[in-house]
Ligand SMILES: Nc1ncnc2c1ncn2[C@@H]1O[C@H](COP(=O)(O)OP(=O)(O)OP(=O)(O)O)[C@@H](O)[C@H]1O
């Protein structure tokens with residue numbers, strides 16, 4: 001990576017604003033997977049030991065610029081305190097007089113966590129005023145939020161206009177590993193895409209078609225493609241205004257000779273609930289009954305996906321195959337996790353929920369790389385420059 005890192009800074013006694021990606025999966029106030037917090041620890045520990053005054057910032061979820069206690073970073077402060085073995089105080093906001101006061105009280109080696117930066121509308125708009133307010137809190141800026149590096153936001157990009165800006169160890173590790181593995185991948189190269197962020201990721205798929213040999217599409221993402229094939233989807237999560245794009249992508253894949261695998265059968269449920277009535281239907285001949293929704297891939301699809309994975313030498317996986325948080329709809333994701341774990345080639349799993357699913361399946365240690373980035377790793381793989389990385393100082 002040709003960017004300066006935290007090693008290049010003299011941080012003793014300095015206030016260091018560290019952007020992390022603590023966007024962890026939650027069940028109420030319970031963190032269900034702390035991978036992203038653990039992954040940030042090397043940078044935080046290094047800064048503590050070097051005598052910096054550490055100001056941590058992150059988003060959580062998509063609160064859309066409004067204060068919403070559901071997306072508070074309180075659970076993260078608690079988990080960080082446990083992991084670091086020292087109290088991590090949290091502020092009520094990410095800017096303003098209270099934050100400034102708390103920052104002024106920091107001693108060398110102290111750690112302070114700011115409240116969710118997305119409680120301010122200016123964050124996602126990369127508002128220069130907000131970026132300036134973040135920058136005013138510190139002397140130096142470290143971006144360790146690889147998972148959010150594909151977003152040009154005030155705390156991931158704008159702030160770097162005002163402070164010396166470098167990468168943290170996690171950012172460095174992610175970029176170096178993926179850069180090496182994906183530069184000249186062993187083929188066949190397969191992308192497995194699922195999850196729920198359809199409009200975000202569907203555009204990424206177009207560029208991915210030029211990189212991969214095979215593409216498996218499952219989870220919520222698959223529904224828009226199945227609709228493009230004319231199948232019935234009932235009340236399933238799908239993006240009606242992306243159906244045409246999905247059809248165009250399928251045609252493009254065919255012209256490029258990229259094999260696309262979609263669910264042949266689906267687990268459908270009468271409602272979005274863990275104990276909902278559910279059954280398996282054939283995607284083409286039966287479809288999803290009206291009022292029902294597809295929440296997992298079916299057994300036939302699991303077998304097909306396993307065969308595709310078996311003949312792959314490089315795999316990048318982002319997005320679960322179903323609503324894995326509910327046991328009744330977790331089988332497809334667990335099956336894919338086990339199949340990927342058996343692959344002897346390079347396997348990269350990325351994304352907050354995808355990593356949680358792999359952890360839940362107990363196969364995390366059998367992946368070549370667990371990435372903290374979902375959308376970010378897909379955009380990196382596409383070959384796009386990530387704004388959160390571009391903003392950092394070059395290593396000349
Ligand atoms: N068929 C489906 N219907 C509704 N939700 C689904 C379906 N399949 C998967 N999901 C949901 O998708 C969510 C995860 O999607 P997402 O795209 O955010 O993946 P991710 O791994 O967290 O990646 P990123 O880090 O980019 O957010 C899970 O909460 C899961 O329940």
Ligand SMILES: O=C(O)[C@H](O)COP(=O)(O)O
Nearest residue numbers: 021023147148352374375
């Ligand atoms: O989970 C992610 O992919 C990152 O935390 C970024 O979240 P976003 O898609 O809401 O920007």
